[in-house]
Every structure is written in C-alpha cells, then in structure tokens.
Amino acid sequence: MKSNEAMTKLPANPERATLDGKNKFLGFWFFLGGETVLFASLFGVYLGLRNATNGGVTSNELFELPLVFIATMLLLTSSLTSVFATMALKTNHFKRMIGWFVVTGLLGLGFLGLEIYEFNHYVHEYGHTIKSSAWGSAFYTLVGTHGAHVFMGISWITLLIIRNLRRGMDLYTAPKFYLFALYWHFIDVVWIFIFTVVYLMGKVG
Amino acid sequence: MSAHAYKKKNPVWDWLTTVDHKKIGILYLASGAFFFLLGGIEAILLRVQLLYPEFDFVGAETFNQLLTMHGTTMIFLAAMPLIFGFMNAIVPLQIGARDVAFPFVNSLGFWLFTAGGILLNLGWFLGGAPDAGWTGYAPLSTTSPGNGVDFYVLGLQISGIGTLIGGINFLVTIINMRAPGMTFMRMPLFTWSSFITSGLILFAFPALTIGLALLMFDRLFGSQFFAAEAGGNPIIYEHLFWIFGHPEVYILVLPAFGMFSEIIATFARKRLFGYSAMVFATALIGFLGFMVWVHHMFTVGLGPIANSIFAVATMLIAVPTGVKIFNWLFTMWGGKVSFPTANLFAVGFIPSFVLGGMTGVMLSVPPADYQYHDSYFVVAHFHYVIVGGVVFGLFAGMYYWWPKIFGTVLNEFLGKLHFWLFFIGFHLTFFPMHFLGLMGMPRRVYTYLSGQSLDEANFAATMGAFLMGLATIIMVWNIIQTSVKGKKAGNDPWDGRTLEWAISSPAPEYNFAQTPLVRGLDAWWLEKRAGNKQMVAAEPLDDIHMPDSSILPVLLSLGLFTAALSAIYSNWVLAIGGLALAALSMILRSVIDYHGYHIHKEDLPAEGREGK
Ligand code: HEM
Numbered sequence: 001m002k003s004n005e006a007m008t009k010l011p012a013n014p015e016r017a018t019l020d021g022k023n024k025f026l027g028f029w030f031f032l033g034g035e036t037v038l039f040a041s042l043f044g045v046y047l048g049l050r051n052a053t054n055g056g057v058t059s060n061e062l063f064e065l066p067l068v069f070i071a072t073m074l075l076l077t078s079s080l081t082s083v084f085a086t087m088a089l090k091t092n093h094f095k096r097m098i099g100w101f102v103v104t105g106l107l108g109l110g111f112l113g114l115e116i117y118e119f120n121h122y123v124h125e126y127g128h129t130i131k132s133s134a135w136g137s138a139f140y141t142l143v144g145t146h147g148a149h150v151f152m153g154i155s156w157i158t159l160l161i162i163r164n165l166r167r168g169m170d171l172y173t174a175p176k177f178y179l180f181a182l183y184w185h186f187i188d189v190v191w192i193f194i195f196t197v198v199y200l201m202g203k204v205g
Numbered sequence: 206m207s208a209h210a211y212k213k214k215n216p217v218w219d220w221l222t223t224v225d226h227k228k229i230g231i232l233y234l235a236s237g238a239f240f241f242l243l244g245g246i247e248a249i250l251l252r253v254q255l256l257y258p259e260f261d262f263v264g265a266e267t268f269n270q271l272l273t274m275h276g277t278t279m280i281f282l283a284a285m286p287l288i289f290g291f292m293n294a295i296v297p298l299q300i301g302a303r304d305v306a307f308p309f310v311n312s313l314g315f316w317l318f319t320a321g322g323i324l325l326n327l328g329w330f331l332g333g334a335p336d337a338g339w340t341g342y343a344p345l346s347t348t349s350p351g352n353g354v355d356f357y358v359l360g361l362q363i364s365g366i367g368t369l370i371g372g373i374n375f376l377v378t379i380i381n382m383r384a385p386g387m388t389f390m391r392m393p394l395f396t397w398s399s400f401i402t403s404g405l406i407l408f409a410f411p412a413l414t415i416g417l418a419l420l421m422f423d424r425l426f427g428s429q430f431f432a433a434e435a436g437g438n439p440i441i442y443e444h445l446f447w448i449f450g451h452p453e454v455y456i457l458v459l460p461a462f463g464m465f466s467e468i469i470a471t472f473a474r475k476r477l478f479g480y481s482a483m484v485f486a487t488a489l490i491g492f493l494g495f496m497v498w499v500h501h502m503f504t505v506g507l508g509p510i511a512n513s514i515f516a517v518a519t520m521l522i523a524v525p526t527g528v529k530i531f532n533w534l535f536t537m538w539g540g541k542v543s544f545p546t547a548n549l550f551a552v553g554f555i556p557s558f559v560l561g562g563m564t565g566v567m568l569s570v571p572p573a574d575y576q577y578h579d580s581y582f583v584v585a586h587f588h589y590v591i592v593g594g595v596v597f598g599l600f601a602g603m604y605y606w607w608p609k610i611f612g613t614v615l616n617e618f619l620g621k622l623h624f625w626l627f628f629i630g631f632h633l634t635f636f637p638m639h640f641l642g643l644m645g646m647p648r649r650v651y652t653y654l655s656g657q658s659l660d661e662a663n664f665a666a667t668m669g670a671f672l673m674g675l676a677t678i679i680m681v682w683n684i685i686q687t688s689v690k691g692k693k694a695g696n697d698p699w700d701g702r703t704l705e706w707a708i709s710s711p712a713p714e715y716n717f718a719q720t721p722l723v724r725g726l727d728a729w730w731l732e733k734r735a736g737n738k739q740m741v742a743a744e745p746l747d748d749i750h751m752p753d754s755s756i757l758p759v760l761l762s763l764g765l766f767t768a769a770l771s772a773i774y775s776n777w778v779l780a781i782g783g784l785a786l787a788a789l790s791m792i793l794r795s796v797i798d799y800h801g802y803h804i805h806k807e808d809l810p811a812e813g814r815e816g817k
C-alpha cells in the first residue's frame with residue numbers, strides 16, 4: 001500500500017478527476033433517472049391495485065410494522081455508513097472507506113434477510129402470494145424489485161472490495177466506489193417511498 | 206500494449222468484438238436493414254391478403270401473426286437500430302469527438318438489441334409468432350395460447366435494455382465529449398435531435414420494461430396484474446404501454462427531423478433558417494411528448510376531463526411541429542436548391558408529413574376520435590408520419606451519409622428511381638386508407654366483405670405496396686452495386702457544412718488526428734469560407750488513446766438470450782445457466798482492467814494531420 005504522504009496527492013473530487021470518471025459519474029446519474037421512471041411505474045401499478053385483494057387477506061391484516069421498522073432502520077443506517085465511506089473516499093482514507101463499505105454491505109444483508117423472512121412468513125402463514133390476488137402480484141413485484149436491487153448492490157460492493165483491496169485509492173478506483181455509493185443512496189430513497197406507500201398507507205390508508 | 210494496434214485481426218472476430226462506434230454503426234445499419242426487409246415482406250403479405258374481399262391467401266391466424274410482427278419489427282427492429290446506426294456513425298464526428306463516452310456499453314447495446322431481435326423472430330419457427338398486435342394489449346396478450354407472445358415479451362425486453370443503455374451512452378457522449386468550441390448552440394441539428402431522442406429513450410423505455418415484465422409475470426408465473434376476474438386491471442397495461450409508446454414515436458421521428466435539417470440546409474447552400482427556434486421546437490416536442498399518451502386511450506372511458514386535458518396537450522404539439530415545417534421551407538427559400546436523391550427524400554417528406562400531422566390533429570379531438578379509433582384512418586395517420594417522416598428520413602440519411610460511412614457514392618440514377626417509385630407507391634397505399642377508415646373499415650381484421658365500397662381502395666393500396674416493394678428492390682440493387690464497384694467518394698462530396706465532412710471518407714479509426722477547434726455554427730463551412738483546407742487543430746499532434754475491444758458484450762447477450770429462451774420452455778436449469786453466463790460476463794468486465802492502447806503519432810498518416 002502507498003504511504004499516506006503519496007495518497008494525499010489526489011485531487012479534491014477524485015471520482016470526477018478524469019474524463020472517464022466524469023463520464024461514469026454523469027452516465028450513472030442518467031441511469032438513476034431511468035431507474036426512477038422504472039420504480040415510478042411500479043408505484044403507479046401498486047397504487048392502482050393495492051385494494052384488489054380478491055377477497056383474501058388485506059394489507060392492514062398482513063403488515064407488522066415493527067418488523068418493517070427494523071428493516072427500515074437497517075437500510076437507513078447503511079445509507080449513513082455509505083456517506084461515511086464517501087467522505088473517507090474524498091479525504092483519501094482508503095482503509096476507512098473499505099471499513100465503512102463493509103458495514104454498509106452487512107447492514108444491507110441484514111435488511112435482505114428480514115425481507116426474505118417477511119415474504120416467507122406472508123406466503124406460508126397467510127397464503128399471500130404473487131398469484132393470490134392482483135394486490136399480491138403488485139406487492140411482490142414492487143418490493144421484490146427493490147429487494148433485487150439491494151441484492152445487486154451487495155454483490156457489487158463485495159466484488160469491488162475484493163478486487164480493489166490491495167490496490168488502494170487512485171483516480172481509477174475512486175469512481176468505482178463512488179458510483180456504488182450513489183446507487184446505494186438511490187435504493188435507500190426508493191425504500192423510503194415503499195415504506196410510506198406500501199406499509200404506512202397499507203396500515204392506515 | 207501498443208503492438209495490439211498492428212496485429213492483423215481476424216475479420217469475424219473483429220466485428221464481434223469491436224467497440225469502434227463507426228463499426229457498431231455499420232452493424233446497426235446492417236441488422237436494421239435486414240429487419241426492414243423482413244418487415245417489408247410481412248407487409249406485402251398482409252396487403253396481398255387484403256387484395257380482394259374475402260380473399261384467402263394467408264388466413265386469419267397467420268394474418269394476425271404477420272400483422273403483429275410487421276409492426277413490432279418495423280418499430281423496434283428496423284427503425285430504432287437504423288436510427289442508432291446513423292447516430293453511431295455520425296454524431297461523434299459531428300461534435301469533433303474521438304470516441305463515444307462508453308464504447309463498451311455501446312457495443313453491449315447493439316448485441317442486446319440483436320439478441321432480442323432474433324428471439325422475437327424465433328416464434329416463426331417454434332410454433333407460431335406473436336399475434337396480439339405490436340401494442341400487446343392485455344388480456345389478448347395474456348391469454349393468447351402457445352408461446353408466441355412470450356417471444357414478444359422477452360425479445361422486446363432484451364432489445365429494450367440494449368436501446369436504453371445506448372441512449373445513456375449518447376447523452377453522456379454529447380454532453381462530455383464535444384470538441385473545444387462546440388457549444389450546445391453550435392451543435393448540428395442531427396446531434397441535437399439525437400440528444401433529445403436519447404433523453405426520451407431514457408425516460409420512456411423503463412415504462413415499457415415494466416409493462417413487459419408484468420405481462421411476463423402474468424403469462425409465465427401466474428400473477429394477476431391484468432386479470433380482471435381476480436381484481437387485476439388491464440387498463441394499467443395500456444397506460445404503461447402508451448407512456449412509453451407516444452414518446453417512442455418522437456424517439457423515431459426527431460432524429461429524422463435532424464437529418465432533414467442538415468440535408469435541406471446543405472442542398473439549399475444556406476444556413477438553416479431559425480436554428481435556435483429549431484432547437485427549441487425539438488426540445489418542446491420532446492417535453493410535450495410525455496404529456497399526451499392518453500390520446501391513444503380516448504375511447505377507454507377515462508372521462509371527459511382527462512380526455513380534454515390530453516386532447517389540448519396533443520394539439521399543442523402541432524405548434525412546434527409547424528415551426529419546424531416553416532423553418533425548412535424558409536431554409537430553401539432563396540437558396541440555390543439542388544435535388545440529389547437525399548434532398549428529394551427530404552423535400553418529399555414535407556408535404557407527406559404535413560398530411561400525417563393534419564390527421565393527427567383530427568384524431569386528437571376526442572369525440573371525433575370515437576369515430577376514427579381502431580379504423581384504417583389511424584393506420585393512414587401513423588403511416589404518413591412514420592413512413593413519410595421516419596422512413597423518408599432514413600433514406601435521405603442513407604444517400605447523404607453513405608459516402609462518409611462507406612467511402613463510396615450511391616448511384617444517383619437508381620436513387621432517383623427509388624425515390625419516385627417509393628413516393629408514388631407510398632401515397633397510393635396510404636392515401637386511400639383515410640377513406641377506408643372513414644367508411645368504417647376496422648384495422649387489424651384479416652378480411653372484409655364485398656359490396657361495401659371497400660374493394661377499389663384496398664386494391665389500390667395493395668398496388669401501392671407492390672410499388673414500394675419494387676422501389677426497395679432497386680435500392681438493394683443500388684447498395685449491392687455500390688458496394689461491389691461504387692464510385693469513390695471524396696472527403697466532402699456535397700460541399701457539406703458540418704464537421705464530419707472535414708475528415709476522410711470513411712473516417713479513420715481515431716476520427717480526428719487532432720481534436721478540431723470549432724469557431725461557430727456550421728464549423729466546417731466557416732473554415733471553408735475562410736479559405737482553410739482543414740479544421741484548425743485545438744491540440745498538438747500526440748499519441749491517440751484507443752479503447753480495448755471485447756467479446757463480453759456478445760457473451761452477455763448470449764447469456765440473456767439463452768435464459769429467455771429457456772424460460773419460455775420452463776427449462777429453469779438452462780435459464781439459470783444463461784443468467785449465470787450473463788452475470789459472469791458482467792463480473793469479468795468489472796474485474797479485468799481495460800486500459801486501452803495507443804496509436805503513436807509517428808504512425809498517423811501525414812494526410813490526417815491538421816494545421817501544423
Ligand atoms: C401533430 C402531431 C400528432 C398528433 C396530433 C397525433 C395524434 C394521434 C392520435 C390522437 C392518435 C390515436 C388515434 C387512435 O388510436 O384513435 C395517434 C395514433 C398514432 N400516432 Fe400520432 N399524432 C401526431 C404525430 C405522430 C408522429 C410524428 C408519429 C410517429 C412518428 C405518430 C405515430 C402514431 C402511431 C404509431 C399511432 C397509432 C398507434 C397504434 O394505435 O397502433 N403520430 N396519433
């Protein structure tokens with residue numbers, strides 16, 4: 001690993017210091033724009049079908065807020081830790097960044113575990129499945145698509161950490177980590193909407 | 206690393222792995238042309254079936270499949286890739302860039318599109334093609350028996366992802382890779398319209414992605430999104446489809462508008478009239494394009510308020526479109542207009558498209574649309590805008606940019622023959638359809654009864670289709686002849702105005718030996734007027750960095766293709782295998798470092814160097 005002295009010579013925004021980094025930065029923002037439309041469509045579908053229970057269990061009977069609350073806290077905290085990681089990235093503290101990203105990934109894993117438990121519970125205890133009603137279809141598709149994004153994110157950061165652990169920070173690796181952090185924030189924002197639209201409105205609305 | 210550049214490459218391997226945007230452009234053009242011919246044959250078969258009342262040529266079932274595949278093929282597999290072909294071949298040159306922002310993503314976009322296109326057409330050989338219309342409305346599509354619609358759903362999904370990432374590549378390329386001095390308001394209009402089209406792709410395609418995914422879930426996994434009997438709602442699919450679908454028609458036509466703007470100005474030997482109004486109108490059309498999707502659903506019963514709002518928004522689009530028409534006319538006004546084939550198509554486009562725009566405004570009136578909807582009147586409308594707009598644009602662009610892309614000039618005599626036969630055939634086919642529609646002939650029905658005054662117009666329409674077929678054969682003949690022994694083109698055969706004409710034909714691998722300095726709108730024209738033989742360079746001659754080629758896009762696309770095909774036959778082991786191949790390719794892309802290589806300045810041909 002390079003000495004601390006050499007490492008401090010990176011520019012202020014190492015993730016955008018090269019043309020390649022700039023391109024990736026902008027391209028990824030556009031990609032997130034497309035993802036926004038993707039989730040907006042799913043939310044629209046969900047709102048259209050959230051009362052289509054087909055005579056089966058309703059959202060009010062199904063959801064247990066404590067579980068969802070823990071999941072939400074895990075994900076929100078992971079967003080915070082990824083901010084710490086980004087700060088470490090910008091101040092060029094490679095090990096600290098890796099540490100925070102590891103925490104981020106673990107929290108994400110915890111979230112995913114709870115979600116799998118939750119789905120399993122719904123299917124086996126309540127017979128609430130993707131086939132049981134149009135609402136079931138919409139629920140699993142929206143929440144599941146988000147879950148798939150979390151899974152993608154965890155795989156991505158794992159791969160990045162393994163690949164770059166020995167390389168340290170430079171203008172080539174910085175954009176890679178930075179983009180992951182952007183992605184992770186996006187997933188977190190989507191979850192806040194899911195928490196509101198699916199769970200809170202499902203309990204009271 | 207640099208030895209790489211001089212290794213003699215196996216041509217097949219080279220085309221499979223290339224990340225050069227000019228080669229990817231040619232790949233897009235070639236596969237788009239293939240699908241265009243395929244869709245054309247389907248159209249001719251449809252028209253033969255409708256030649257006489259109660260004619261028995263292909264029958265109802267095959268008719269439905271041909272109809273579905275004609276529409277799907279022409280929109281997604283012909284028009285889209287042909288547009289992407291021109292964007293790839295021309296946009297980086299027009300902005301003075303050495304390369305696109307994401308060469309790898311660009312090649313992945315092409316191969317995904319191709320994999321999806323092939324998958325879509327496999328239905329023909331595997332028990333029946335899709336037959337639920339290019340719009341795939343539920344519940345017709347969710348209940349259609351056999352696997353046909355599965356090919357539609359998965360094929361479009363894969364090619365759609367390719368289109369989406371291609372769009373992102375062009376957005377970033379145009380924002381980040383412009384040469385010094387190439388400000389936004391100096392960009393040629395084709396670049397501008399490609400930029401706005403890419404933005405539309407980015408925000409429209411995800412809605413289709415979701416629509417298709419839900420269709421897939423309903424068909425393959427038994428979900429209930431569109432099953433009204435289980436509380437589902439098929440109208441949701443219509444919304445998703447048209448939230449994508451209306452922007453899609455502008456995705457297609459805006460680049461064609463851009464081509465016309467370049468071609469009309471070049472052959473009027475005048476600067477484009479009202480450049481900034483053109484840019485603004487293009488952006489406004491793009492923006493309004495997202496506000497009008499309900500005009501495809503006026504008869505669904507969303508209520509008078511929704512219908513009225515969307516009707517007014519729809520009518521508004523005619524305003525910026527009208528601005529463009531007048532700007533093209535004023536560009537020609539007082540110019541030294543010449544009419545090579547490219548300009549024939551451009552000028553022929555104007556009245557044709559105006560007709561389509563007028564019927565569009567007629568359709569945008571909801572009470573009237575209750576009469577027109579789902580009749581041949583709509584078929585007439587959208588063929589006037591799509592053939593009269595998009596296809597004429599692609600033909601014009603082909604004759605105009607062929608020299609830059611391939612280094613030869615298409616035969617002008619054959620070109621003019623192509624234009625006139627196609628132009629006459631086009632109007633002969635689609636003009637009578639307005640009246641067929643007004644007389645009540647429904648669209649998408651495989652036959653009609655005699656004695657309802659529908660016979661003559663149908664006959665005429667089929668004759669027109671034959672004429673267009675003949676014109677297309679002549680075009681193909683022209684292409685073959687030109688490829689075999691075409692006349693060599695100079696760098697600047699049309700006395701062009703924009704940067705692509707400042708470099709050799711075809712352009713070298715690295716586009717510009719030295720990045721050019723842009724000193725105004727119509728950069729190359731300005732330099733020529735100032736007596737310069739070359740663009741002024743913005744940088745000293747140096748080694749040129751080039752991206753590494755890669756086979757991974759092909760492997761990734763192959764993986765998704767395999768996964769989709771296996772899923773259709775519920776072979777989940779193979780499906781997971783395909784996904785694993787795709788995932789592995791992505792992982793490899795991430796862990797392998799691609800540093801590219803350099804072409805050394807000593808190895809650049811002296812001719813390519815600019816002002817020393
Ligand atoms: C002045 C501009 C335009 C207006 C006001 C307009 C209006 C409309 C309306 C109201 C419909 C629905 C008719 C119905 O189904 O009952 C329609 C259909 C259609 N339009 Fe346009 N349009 C315009 C321009 C365009 C352009 C530029 C394109 C393509 C390049 C286009 C492509 C289509 C297509 C493909 C359909 C039929 C889709 C289908 O049902 O299969 N339109 N148009």
Ligand SMILES: [Cu+2]
Binds near residue numbers: 454497498500
């Ligand atoms: Cu429309």
